Amino acid sequence: xxxxxxxxxxxxxxxxxxxxxxxxxxxxxxxxxxxxxxxxxxxxxxxxxxxxxxxxxxxxxxxxxxxxxxxxxxxxxxxxxxxxxxxxxxxxxxxxxxxxxxxxxxxxxxxxxxxxxxxxxxxxxxxxxxxxxxxxx
Numbered sequence: 001x002x003x004x005x006x007x008x009x010x011x012x013x014x015x016x017x018x019x020x021x022x023x024x025x026x027x028x029x030x031x032x033x034x035x036x037x038x039x040x041x042x043x044x045x046x047x048x049x050x051x052x053x054x055x056x057x058x059x060x061x062x063x064x065x066x067x068x069x070x071x072x073x074x075x076x077x078x079x080x081x082x083x084x085x086x087x088x089x090x091x092x093x094x095x096x097x098x099x100x101x102x103x104x105x106x107x108x109x110x111x112x113x114x115x116x117x118x119x120x121x122x123x124x125x126x127x128x129x130x131x132x133x134x135x136x137x
Contacts, residue, residue, distance in 0.1 A: 007083050009066040009128060012075040015052035018126045019066055025099045028059025035070065044071060077127040084131040093118050093134040100124045100132075 011018050016032055023030045035041050036049040044053075051068035064083070069075050087093035097110045103125035110120035110132070117135015124130060 007064050013068050015066050015068045019055045030057050082129040082131050087134040
């Protein structure tokens with residue numbers, strides 16, 4: 001593979017809010033394209049032109065992409081996908097854990113693990129599941 005897998009998230013009409021939230025945590029450059037600003041806008045019903053067709057957040061090698069469902073049916077958040085994030089410092093994992101936990105659900109508290117380092121699992125306020133790790137692996 002030439003590039004690492006890039007997670008692509010789908011939201012229920014709150015993609016812009018979610019991606020702005022993630023930018024406050026991870027920093028980086030955020031690009032957001034609503035359907036109304038897309039060259040393909042005529043292919044979509046006018047009532048969904050305010051939805052986000054595509055967005056991306058990039059900070060170095062960190063990258064996530066996302067969109068609203070854009071007429072593809074109902075969103076069903078599942079538990080089959082989690083985003084695994086290897087943090088670069090103990091300070092960073094604590095800050096990200098705190099931010100993602102606010103308004104979300106802690107699945108596994110941040111703490112030391114048998115393989116070394118720190119680990120936590122969180123479902124953020126948008127229903128996205130995160131695995132955070134720092135230290136030895």
